Amino acid sequence: MNKIATPKKFYTPDQEKIALYAKALSHPARVFIMDYLAKNTERCCYSGDMAENLPIARSTLSEHLKELKKAGLIQGEINTPYIKYCINRANWEEAKVMFNDFFNR
Amino acid sequence: MNKIATPKKFYTPDQEKIALYAKALSHPARVFIMDYLAKNTERCCYSGDMAENLPIARSTLSEHLKELKKAGLIQGEINTPYIKYCINRANWEEAKVMFNDFFNR
DNA sequence: TATTCATTTCGTAAAATTACGAAACAAATG
DNA sequence: CATTTGTTTCGTAATTTTACGAAATGAATA
Numbered sequence: 001m002n003k004i005a006t007p008k009k010f011y012t013p014d015q016e017k018i019a020l021y022a023k024a025l026s027h028p029a030r031v032f033i034m035d036y037l038a039k040n041t042e043r044c045c046y047s048g049d050m051a052e053n054l055p056i057a058r059s060t061l062s063e064h065l066k067e068l069k070k071a072g073l074i075q076g077e078i079n080t081p082y083i084k085y086c087i088n089r090a091n092w093e094e095a096k097v098m099f100n101d102f103f104n105r
Numbered sequence: 106m107n108k109i110a111t112p113k114k115f116y117t118p119d120q121e122k123i124a125l126y127a128k129a130l131s132h133p134a135r136v137f138i139m140d141y142l143a144k145n146t147e148r149c150c151y152s153g154d155m156a157e158n159l160p161i162a163r164s165t166l167s168e169h170l171k172e173l174k175k176a177g178l179i180q181g182e183i184n185t186p187y188i189k190y191c192i193n194r195a196n197w198e199e200a201k202v203m204f205n206d207f208f209n210r
Numbered sequence: 211t212a213t214t215c216a217t218t219t220c221g222t223a224a225a226a227t228t229a230c231g232a233a234a235c236a237a238a239t240g
Numbered sequence: 241c242a243t244t245t246g247t248t249t250c251g252t253a254a255t256t257t258t259a260c261g262a263a264a265t266g267a268a269t270a
Binding site for chain 1: 115116120121123124127128129130131132133134135136137139140143144158159160197200201204205207208209210
Binding site for chain 2: 214215216217218219220
């Protein structure tokens with residue numbers, strides 16, 4: 001094989017994933033957003049709605065939404081000129097299970 | 106009363122706390138450490154033991170331990186020249202409950 | 211008392227995060 | 241086709257995070 005200086009994988013995929021989800025939730029604004037989306041599963045949520053409940057600039061909120069999207073916890077459905085945000089159920093469930101397992105190891 | 110420019114509290118204590126715990130867990134090395142401590146509740150854990158299982162400098166590990174201590178997830182009992190680390194059970198339990206509630210809102 | 215030991219703190223540097231307002235965007239509307 | 245609308249991206253700046261090796265620490269030991 002002759003692999004040179006194989007960079008050992010030190011963290012398990014689970015550890016990497018938990019860290020990733022945790023990072024997404026490591027800012028109170030993003031926790032707030034997830035709470036907000038979880039509380040309003042029916043009438044779905046526009047960036048502007050949330051901006052009015054948050055003490056941050058719209059552009060900053062947009063970056064937080066981007067972070068959550070990047071981690072896979074939310075998704076945005078375009079509904080011009082609005083963008084309807086909601087929780088990504090599959091990944092949300094995965095995160096829930098992973099954290100639960102983590103705390104019960 | 107005459108409070109001037111009261112800075113509104115925008116995030117609930119729960120939201121702040123979840124963000125805090127999440128931040129503590131937002132690096133794979135710190136998830137690894139918690140896993141390690143959870144797996145070795147009996148024969149307790151020295152910094153050096155963990156250092157040998159991690160691809161980071163001892164000083165870096167020490168900073169990660171400091172972070173986890175700051176968040177309240179672990180505690181270190183001095184046992185010169187060693188320091189025996191273990192999970193802070195009360196806060197660990199609290200974090201577990203908070204995340205569980207969070208994912209079930 | 212000088213040395214050893216496991217560990218932490220310090221000094222430093224690179225990279226990532228958070229934040230804002232201005233500008234850009236893309237679709238619907240006048 | 242110019243304007244409006246909700247939202248994002250860009251440019252920028254301040255702060256925080258991550259990382260390392262060197263130096264410091266503090267208790268036990270030679």
